[in-house]
Amino acid sequence: MKTDLADEIIYSRRKTLAISVLRGGKVVVRAPLRTSQAQIYAFLHEKAGWIEQARAKMQRLQPTAGTYTYTDKEQIWFLGKQYPLHLVNRVEGGFVFEPDKGFLLGKGQQAQAAQLLTEFYKRELRIRVARLIEVYARREAFHLTAVRITSARTRWGSCSSKGSLNFSYRLALTPPACIEYVVVHELVHTRIPNHSRQFWAEVARILPSYRQPREWLKKHGNSLPLLS
Numbered sequence: 001m002k003t004d005l006a007d008e009i010i011y012s013r014r015k016t017l018a019i020s021v022l023r024g025g026k027v028v029v030r031a032p033l034r035t036s037q038a039q040i041y042a043f044l045h046e047k048a049g050w051i052e053q054a055r056a057k058m059q060r061l062q063p064t065a066g067t068y069t070y071t072d073k074e075q076i077w078f079l080g081k082q083y084p085l086h087l088v089n090r091v092e093g094g095f096v097f098e099p100d101k102g103f104l105l106g107k108g109q110q111a112q113a114a115q116l117l118t119e120f121y122k123r124e125l126r127i128r129v130a131r132l133i134e135v136y137a138r139r140e141a142f143h144l145t146a147v148r149i150t151s152a153r154t155r156w157g158s159c160s161s162k163g164s165l166n167f168s169y170r171l172a173l174t175p176p177a178c179i180e181y182v183v184v185h186e187l188v189h190t191r192i193p194n195h196s197r198q199f200w201a202e203v204a205r206i207l208p209s210y211r212q213p214r215e216w217l218k219k220h221g222n223s224l225p226l227l228s
């Protein structure tokens with residue numbers, strides 16, 4: 001069943017009707033088993049105003065990210081670009097990246113693909129982050145205690161009160177300018193822990209072009225694929 005207000009109705013052993021609007025604008029109704037169509041219809045019309053508002057808001061957001069399937073010719077993100085995956089008979093060392101070809105993965109390694117790709121992203125990001133930190137920490141005399149590459153899904157980076165910086169390996173999917181922006185953002189947090197005017201002025205002084213990569217992350221960050 002489909003009404004003009006809902007895209008999907010899910011029946012389950014629940015007690016009450018509920019509506020949720022997903023990123024991208026899809027409207028889902030959850031209903032107790034054996035709820036009649038008339039009941040659902042009445043409920044939807046009662047909430048019509050709210051649904052329209054929520055839908056307008058969520059349509060502006062990217063739909064929730066999909067998950068890699070690690071099948072031949074799938075597009076794999078790396079540094080803000082997509083490269084095809086080639087399943088090959090034999091390859092040394094898990095996920096192999098060749099800039100002109102894309103990614104190579106052994107056919108026998110598909111089961112470990114997510115883990116191998118995570119390791120690849122972590123390795124690549126660690127190198128890039130270390131290089132950037134060296135440049136900026138030296139130039140601006142930032143003091144930091146540790147740098148970690150984490151598996152965080154919802155935040156790109158963080159900075160502890162003791163000056164230890166964390167960066168999500170998922171940054172390896174984003175353009176180099178985004179990695180640079182997040183590194184500078186977290187470095188500035190070692191001095192200014194909040195997002196005050198002074199904070200943003202300091203980010204702008206060190207990295208005048210920070211707005212574009214920040215926008216890229218806002219626009220595309222949530223729709224980048226998950227590894228598993």
Ligand SMILES: [Zn+2]
Nearest residue numbers: 185189194195
């Ligand atoms: Zn921040």
